[in-house]
Amino acid sequence: MKTRLALLTALAALSTLLLAAAPTAAFGPLATVPEGPPLSLETRVSTPLAPAGQTSTAYVKVQLTGRALEMAARPPVNVALVIDKSGSMQGVKMDRAKEAAIQAISKLSPQDIVSIVTYDTTVSVLAPATKASDKATLFDAVRRIHAGGDTALFAGVSKGAAEVRKFLERGRVNRVLLLSDGLANVGPSTPADLGALGASLVREGISVTTFGLGLGYNEDLMTELARQSDGNHAFIEDAANLSQFFDLELGTAAAVVAQDVQLRLDCGDGVRPVRVLGRPADIIGRSVTTSMNQIYARQTQHLLLEVELSPGAPNERRTLATVSATYGNLGSRVSESLSGDVAVTFTSDRMAVERATDQGVMISAVEHIANERNALAVSMRDRGDVQQARQLLQQNAAWLDDNHTRYKAPSLERLKNDNEEDAQNLEGENWNRQRKTMRKKQLKLELQQMY
């Protein structure tokens, strides 16, 4: 991330706009006077100089960066720990999960809200949503968990979300933390079912972070639930590491600076939005919208849009898009907005086009394209085309290597290495683990997750 930031500063973008906006609508009691906007908006284009007289493609990158947060200012969290206690959790996994949950709870402050939900075939609300002040009771509830039964994952998440909903409030970080080691087999259990549930929850401001434990869980389902709800996802092969991930998640959650981020791009004349790379977004006509449930301190979230430019005359300046973002300021609990725009100038000088290329945007584009190919390789492998999948991954690695040579970006080199490793583990007992790793990395890159 640091390297990327360094690159960004090195390549001064054409049109950078940062507008700290005025508060528009209150969405909660005014608590503290904001010290400054928690988010900064930056818009860049891959080719600030576009080739004149021809149809061309450009990438628009809109970045939102969270301001660093003082420790004292951390927002309260409202979290439901949803723990799989199906038969497969029996033994060490259950013990570690309990330890991790107890440790996580012990780190909560009294103004935080926590609930504990377990599920197997049925769902139990062990501790309804409550302030994390009486920790002994919560610890007792966790210690009473005994593994056994099937996996009603959908119901577990639903009930966990219902507990979060009891104290649902903008200004809190509302989150369901799902831990599962198995395949959902009671109730709705397809990735689409769970994804749709996540998409609905995030519209209320509830994200679902999913922890896949061991090698038996359904990574498609767990990543889709996290993706649609803008939560995090982790593949935790060894239960001994659970505690560390609980810490990571709660630490991250406590670092949210902005919530309910709505980002909108309206493309200008002669600009056709083709696709959004990475995160889910809606393209309707010439407008593009996406939303993020939260942005963390020091996190940069971006939207990468591929556009098609109709031929332009030399020296013509064309606005590619106007950008607007609205979000909830967690510190001040006020709804704020940011806006900016991005433009290109057409030129007949091909060399100038090449020289002016924004490498940071291009690197992002390469990352996302490589990521999509990586996901495509998984689908091929799922169909049984091992050979074809391997070939695609190797091509992807070679392509990344080319781009690394060109842009000198360490992130591309890492991606190249990942793809080579993926290509070598498409068969045998390695494949299950590798698939989980691939899904995890794909999601992390797609949503620019913190871990």
Next chain:
Amino acid sequence: MRAPRLRLPLVLLALLATGLAVFTGLRLAGEDRRRVEAEWRRLSQAPLEGHARGVGALLTDRVAPLLALTDDLPNTPDELRARLRKGVWFRHALVADAEGRIVFPPAAARSAAETEFLERSRPAWSRGLTAEAPPDADATAAADAPARSWQWRTWYWGPGLHLGFLRALPDGRRVLVELDRSRLLADVMERLPADAAEEPASRLVDEAGRDLYVWGAPESAPAAESLDVPLPAPLSNWHLRRASTPPADAGARLGLWAGIAAALAAFFGGLLFIHRESARTVREAMQRVTFVNQVSHELKTPLTNIRMYAEMLDEELDLSPDDPARRHLGVVIAESQRLSRLIANILTFARSQRQHLTLNRTPTVPDALVRQVVEGFAPALQARGIEVSLDLQAPSPRALDPDAVGQILGNLIGNVEKYASAGRWLGVSARVEDDRVMLRVSDRGPGIPAGARERVFAPFERLDDRLTEGVSGTGIGLTIARELARLHGGDVCLLPTEVGACFEVTLTGAAA
């Protein structure tokens, strides 16, 4: 000794009664079980119905926001999209104009998600969004508010049931708002209990019988699910199910067995009662006999003296037949003879009961014996106007016990005097066949009913009151007659006759 003979029919009757009781008990128990089961079902179904109502309320609660959403429909697609984006449990909607053309999402610019929505909701709108009530429309609500401008619409696509809210706007436009399927499921689950131990194992199943949600105590063994409550419309294809093992089962069975046990107890109780009753009757009769027996012994000697001196007096006085004194004396003699027979009978019966009856066979001429006995009865028979007809063909002596044979004849003739005087005729015959002596005593009285032919020989048996009214007797005359005849290797039988009765006495007595 009537009770032992009555025991069989009584047992049969008791068995029949028991059978009836058991049958009725079974019927009643079955009826009771069905009733208890129905009641139990109603009671155990109540919580499920409560849950179903809770889910129904969820949808009722959805109506107001949906009406608000569709009431003032934004004019531009962007504004409508902004509003839909704020929806938590709905995300997509379509608007059709009065002609049924889809105007939103606009064909010119649709997001991929909108296109997907139109595709999956096609079953809901492809046949038009006109006001005709879908089959699953909430009929009750529709009847209450016939002018209602909205209805639920369900359709099936992909994973299963989808639910939409269809609104007819005053300007003729129609709006279909899709309720997010996953969210609907999650909200339905939220209305159902979570904690395991509170309720028995229950489940929410979808239209294909797949589990959507499971709650309640874990099942120890999969039981047949007999409780089935559909959710209210429009989700009536989803069902709440629960296994039900009626506790009434055990209860009813217990009741049934208790009923049978009670019936059996009643049966055996009845038998015991009958047994004790009959034993008591016999005991009482025996006590009576014993008492009479002892008294009779005491009476026998003075009576013998009375009789002897009365007969002596009759001979010594030599009165003319018309003399009233002679007539009076005749009565004294006849009555003392009757008393003697009575006492002899009682003593003989008592001996027979103690198995002490023995014969003292001496050469006896049957004809003479018959004449002697009939002679003794002459005054009594005359007094009742009974004509006597003798047919005597056994003039040679036979080895018989004259006292016993006399007692047999006396009892038979005494019966004619007592019961058959209405026939005004007595026939006595005697004949011999090889070493057997046959005596017959016939009358033209009321006779003996066919059903009572054997019964008359039982001790203490007397025919109905009509026959015995005003007649004294111990009820052991025929019993003793038969007993004595059988001691002679013969019997006393009642021969079938057209009128009256005819007793035949068979005696084995070799020529002496």
